[in-house]
Amino acid sequence: MKIVFMGTPELAATILDTLIQSEHEILAVVTQPDKPKGRGKQVQYPPVKELALEHQIPVYQPNKAKDEDFIKKLEEINPECIVVAAYGKILPKTIIDFPKYGCINVHASLLPKYRGAAPIQWTIINGEEKTGITIMYMDVGIDTGDMIMKEEVIIEPKETGGSLHDKLAVCGGRLLIKALKEIEHGTAVREKQKDEESTYVKMLDKSLGHIDFSNSAAEIERLIRGLNPWPSAYTFLDGKTLKIWEASVEQGLSEKAGNTGKPGEILEVTKDSIIVQTGNGRLVLHEVQLEGKKRMTVDAFIRGFDLQAGKILS
Template structure:
């Protein structure tokens, strides 16, 4: 099948590689423009661009896909299907209607649940027991198109946003191949989404990571996992930012005010919350490297409370 691939981050790379290995003719790879990074402001390729160049594919980086010049370029490519995975721009109707088999999106949730930009992190933060990947026909709405395929992925007890990202990227890379076969042989289904069962997984920002110890230990522990590795959950200790990378929940009752450090063990710091306690097992104080709590406690002076 002749395919145009649209994607930008690491999450998209596995699918691109699989599509090429499966023998499909990728006539163009569309990704976001390069951006400056670091103090030197050196322009950095997107992960998809890096992989596409490695595979010898033609790469296009339009500022806006709505531009007439770019749409004309796509028409010249004449793709049978356009595969879209975490591309980062909204496609106009002129592009959606272009390919024979349509524009096919790979989305990291079990639609209609968790439409939007950050379904992976929110599924962990919200305490879901499972999530997955969905392929769908794209329309002009936000992740509202008819569903083709799904694959379910359990969420482990200590799952992080990062570990789930990796699992779903692999599953998405497998699922798109199955979907392309179904499109080509005419067995692809169209299952309309039930909008009443949808919710929106809004974008993640650094402010979301600020820990509120008035919340339950369970909620805070899920936040820590969901925002690992980015942007991370954090509080303050003696006026310095303290990132918390790993913690366990202690459901035993305590009468201490939320944020109070109630115990310093050999390898943990116990903090009271609105319900239960949080045992901090891995952390990173501002200006220091990430470390296990047992290493942090060597010579560290621990205050009476966190400042979150």
């Protein structure tokens, strides 16, 4: 099948890599424009563009997918199918309708639940036990098209946004190849989504990571895992940002279990943990990063920082 691939981040690059290694022909890749990143504001290519250039695949980066010149270019390329994975822009009906086999989307959740831009992280934050990949036909709605096939992925107890991302990327590439075969052979079965079962999740931003210690320890622990590695969960210690990379909910009773404090209060500092009061239960910090410092385990952090019980994380 002759394909145009549309995607931007690492998830899409992994799926594109699987597609490149398959029997299908990638005519072109479409990704978002290059953007400056980091302190030096150096322009960096999207991961999908980097991979495409390595394989000498033509790359297009329109500011808007509905630009007339871009649509004309797609028509000239004339793909049999357009595959979309985390492209990041809404496609107009003109593009969705013209390929012979349609526009196929690789979505990182089990639709119809978790439509939207950040399903991987939200499944962890919300405490789901499983998620997966859905291959679907695109329509003008956001993740509302008919489904072709799904594959479940279990969310492990210590799963992070990063580890789940990697699992789903591999699963997405594998399932896409299977779906394209059925589409090409005319055996793909369309299944309409039940809109009443859908959930729309918002995009991630850095403010989401600001920990509210009035929430339960279990909720905070899931937030920390879901936002690892980006945008990360954080609080403030003595006016400095303290990122929390790993934590757990206290299961047993500490020696000072009789002491209770207000949410955010450090109740106990041991040689390898910091125990913090939450709105319900206690959160045990295991890996942190103070503003201007490297990420480190709590035992290393305590050796270089005089931290006492009674401090408030805000």
